[in-house]
Amino acid sequence: MLPKPRRLTIQYDLILSPVAPFHFDGTVYKPSHFPSGDCMYEDGQYWQTMRFDDRVLGIRLLNMGSVDRPKVALSIFSSKQISEALLFHIKSEIEYRFDMNIDLKEFYDTCKRDSVLKPVIKRWKGMRVSNGRSLYEFLVIATVLQNATVRRSAQMLENLFEHYGAKVNYDGKTLSSFWLPKSIDQASENELRNLKLGYRAKIFKHQSYAFMSGKLDESQLRLLNTDALKSRLLELYGVGPASVWYVLFEVFKRYNAFEYISPWEQKIYSHILYNRDMVEAKVILDDVNSKWGKWKMLAIHYLFEDLFWQRKKQHIPWLDGLIRL
């Protein structure tokens, strides 16, 4: 007996002008990420639900330009009126989350003569690190990723959406939305465990409380330098060495956040950087650091996503065993 999706019938249209070059598809869609019910991608189009306090909104981004002359139509769908001030806030939040207002010229200059990066940047020039979700929501993803295969991660997230999220319908799509931290703060650990989250139930409780109580404030954290930010994040229960770098990079756009390699990624980097099965993590970290310095994670991101885009088009045998569905 699922409730009918809430229809978001009021539509607001805005225009975004990302800093050129801007690669729309490479930015809004990351093929290396597991699919989830809160967003949807098609060529040149992207839908995603978003929470702003008690509001559940539907977002649509349409590519109206080119890499060198970027233009994005942003539509915001809502069930009730939105004030000018909130519209502006949503717009700038989206620009931040999709890293639209950043000039990457220096990065491209740095890598111009790099034989590994050059062809990849040619394909994806203007691609940004992006994450449409809030810090709290991203941490949920990072938590379901722990110690689980892709299928199980996706299932855990789906269970959470079903129980604590909502379904909305807009622009002909039905998507799930995230919940607010207080919903999980009110849930019992046992109730969460029934969603097959295992030991992660405790992590969700801790983190939801931290956000609900205001102990953590994303907009304040954005102002911190990377070291300070990193230690604040590590104080959070359930955030360890693997998650913290994902968060620093994807949520906070710290382009050099690459100091830890998990085993499955190590195998992938060994292949794409050395054409070998396994290279020592420290060797990879040192090499990447000396080659790409303050842009190292962004550089890695280009290589990684390029690989997964290729994989959508053609079979890459060596990659098969590394992606555990």
Next chain:
DNA sequence: CATCAGGGCCCTG
């Protein structure tokens, strides 16, 4: 059937 590792992290000794 049983066992085990998996896209970590916490906690203990």
Next chain:
DNA sequence: CAGGGCCCTGAT
């Protein structure tokens, strides 16, 4: 600082 335990699943 090393290593066991944690939840659930699917692979073996």
